[in-house]
Amino acid sequence: MIGILFVVFAGICVTLGEYELSDYASHPCMRECGDGAPPMTCVYNFTVEYYYVLTKACYDCPYNITDCYRPHCVAADGVGRGIITTNRMLPGPAIQVCQNDMVVVNVHNKMEGSEGTTIHWHGVFQKGYQHHDGVSMVTQCPITAHSKFQYRFKAGNRGTHFWHGHAGVQRSDGLFGALIIREPPSRDPSSHLYDHDLPEHTMIVHDWLVELTINRFAGHHHAGYDNKPASMLINGRGAFHEFPTSDTNETIYTPYSVFNVRKDQKYRFRVISNGILNCPIQVSVDHHDIIMIATDGVPHHPVVVSSFNIFAGERYDFILDADKAVDNYWIRSRGMADCAVKSAKQLAILRYENATETEPSGPSDYESGRRGGKLLNPWNKKGSPELTPVSWLNTTLADPLHMKQVPDKKFYTAMDFYTIDNYVFHHKDFYPLAAVNMDKRLYLPQMNHISNSQPPSPPLSQFADIPKDSFCGPHNTRNCSQEFCECIHIIKVDLDDTVEMVLIDEGVAFNANHPIHLHGHHFRVVAMDRVNESTSLEEIKQMDADGQIERNLETPIAKDTVTVPDGGYTVIRFHADNPGFWLMHCHIDFHVSIGMGLIVQVGELNQMPRPPKHFPRCGNWEYTGEEEEEEPRCPVSGAGLNEESLWLPALWCIFVVVYSHFYI
Structure with a gap:
């Protein structure tokens, strides 16, 4: 009898443990948001696993183009490479909800490499749900391989956001997707400017590597190999790898993403950058000017432009007036900085209703994406009549x-690439920085000459478990401009403080940029300027003391991700009204992965929210002896079990007690 009960129970576990790989294209929460409508609980099941481009699920793609749209087929840009997918999609399933909905995401880590993962909900403040921010070793332990974790949070702040992996470089390999929080049109100050706000007009752009990112990461940091992207994707699609045909001598490609519109209608587009490396992206639509209306989920007064730049982690909403001739038009994304080295770009198609299903007639080369006219968010340039910084x-x-x-x-935070012999990539005795070839030297991106190290336990839930000498202090930051400093870099503010941060990119080593993202808050961009090709912390401090940095304290835009001009500064203000430990970091994956960030502690420990019941714990451990033998215990319910499913551990408990009584 007990054996039969065990088999039945095991069968139930298998059934409940396997999630359907849904794309959620028709999720009930994807609806029009109305005034006074009750919020919904929106449940999603995410299965994260290693996957591959053009698997057997793709059949004859791209030779038979319809095969490229089969379930589980990831065509990408045609380059065969390992990827990380959610529900075997690239990007992963979009979450589209209304403000104040409850979002519940059950994440099942099925990566065979046995690595942990977390999911960050980029742009969501997580007020009241701080433990669900999804930052590995800051707000939670990683979700270990073959286990599940349930995220549960309120969609409290509206706008265009996205979700992505926040452990290692997983988002660079495909672990990301859109997260759109809509509001009733009556609360949207731009709703009168457009006719349609459709889920299919969400666009995710980013640079893309031709191999697993960890290969490029290790090769670049340890051996000086190339880290320049050669390709880009728009909504996970694009043309790059050539596929020759033997019968016609033609070259074909994997398909572009297509966005459909109807003539004389106005559409809201939502653009997200999952940028990976130092690759600002210029976005434009052939023969169309566009009206910019929001950034990082926050509306602003409309600005008409010909194109805009988007940095890693940023989002921009624009209105497109489909007032041109019925035809196909190129949507262009052109990579700059590191992406310019190999002319990385990608195209999508804007297709008017009743246009032929063909490619646009205009050129498709890299230089054609260099759009003239007015541009929003210039890269490392001062503002001008044609160049509008976000601070304007x-x-x-x-x-x-x-x-x-x-x-x-008030904090001054300087950043740059520094010539420091760090013991991870430059051993001071065996291969110091000065002894290796110039092309193999690694200049270290840091904030205030400090590399932030990951805590061994999340400070939000296990602060007492973190060794006190691992935090930055006088004992380990005495001479950071000359010696490598690595520690848990925390700056502390009081709850309800008004906090100003002067972010400075000294710009000595390279003409680069660092898009800075703050978790848990948005901030006001009160000032921004490029001073010169390079600057210094001391120069900016003196300019500030002399009154040369003019701040807009009346109507500054609110964002959660912003670039800092190389050789210049960006000044941000935020209200520290969300207690917790919040990561602030460069959103270039290679930079944050080696410590370009810090943690903002908002409030005292006794003001922090308590972790949810049975919240997972992790941290350092060493052998101190064996525990005394105990009676068999009933397991506690794991993360993700709701009240309705408590009968499962109860049934297991009965089995364990009965089995141990008769057979042990």
Whole structure:
């Protein structure tokens, strides 16, 4: 009898443990948001696994183009390479909900490499749900291989956001997707400017490597190999790898993404950058100017432009007026900085209703994406009549609380690539920086000459488990401009402080940029400028003391990700009203992975939210002896079990007790 009970129970576990690989294209929460409508609970099941481009699921793609759209087929840009997918999709399933909905995501880690993972909900403040921010070793332990974790949070702040892996470089290999939080049109200040806000007009752009990112990461940092992307993707698709045909001598490619519109209608497009490396992206639509209306989920006064730049982690919403002739038009993404080395670009198609299903007639080369006219968000250039920095945008939100003249806390944070012999990539005795070839030297991206190290336990839930000497302090940051400094880099502010941060890119080593993302808050961009090809912390401090940095404290735009001009500064203000430990970091994957970030502690430990019941724990361990033998215990319910499923561990408990009584 007990054996039969065990088999039945095991069968139930297998059934419940396997998630359907759904694309959620018709999820009930994907709806029009109405005034007074009750919020919904929106449940998604995510299965994360290693996968590959053009698997057997793709049959004869791209020779039979319809095969490229089969379930589980990831065509990407045609380059065969390992990837990480959610539900065997690239990008992963889009989450499209209404403001104040409850989002529940059950993540099942099935990566055979046995690596942990977490999912960050980029742009969502997580007020009241701090433990669900999804930052490995800051707000939670990694979801270990073959285990599940349930994220549960309120979609509290509206706008265009996205979700992505936040452990290692997993988002660079495909672990990402859109997260759109809509609001009723009556609360959208731009709703009168467009006719349609459709889920299919969400666009994710990013640079793309031709191999697993960890291969490129290790080769670049340890051996000086190339880290320059050669390709890009738009919504996981694009043309890059050539496929010759023997019968016609033609070259074919994997398909482009297509966005459909109807003539004389106005459409809201939502653009997300999952940028991987130092690769700002210029976005434009042939023969169409566009109206920019929001960034990082926050509306601003409309600005008409010919193109805009988007940096890693940023989002921009624009309105496209389909007032041109019925035809096909190129949507262009052109990579700059590191992407310019190999002319990385990608195209998508804007297709008017009743146009032929063919490619646009215009050129498709890299230089054709260099659009003239007015541009929003220039890369490392001063503002001008044709170049509009985001600091010139005026928000439609009133938020005077943290716009006081003198902030409660003020920090200067300088960043650059520094010539430091760090013991991870340059051994000072065996292969110091000065002894290797110039092309193999690694210049270290740091904030205030410090590399942030990952805590051994999440400070939000296990602060007491972290060795105190691992935090940055006088004992390990005495001479960081000359010696490698690595520690848990925390800056502390009080709850409800008005905080100002002057972010400085000294710009000595390279003409690069660092898009900085703050978790748990948005901030006001009150000033931004490029001073010269390079600058210094001391120069910016002196300029500030002399009153040469003019701040907009009246209507500054609110964002959560912003670039810092190389050889210049960006000044941000935020209201520290969300207690917790919040990561602030460069959103270039290679930079944050080696410590270009810090943690903002908002509030005292006794003001932090308590972790959910049975929240997973992790950390350092060493052998101290064996435990005393105990009676068999009933297991506690794991992460992700709800009240309705508590009968499962109860049934297991009965089995364990009965079995141990008769057979042990």
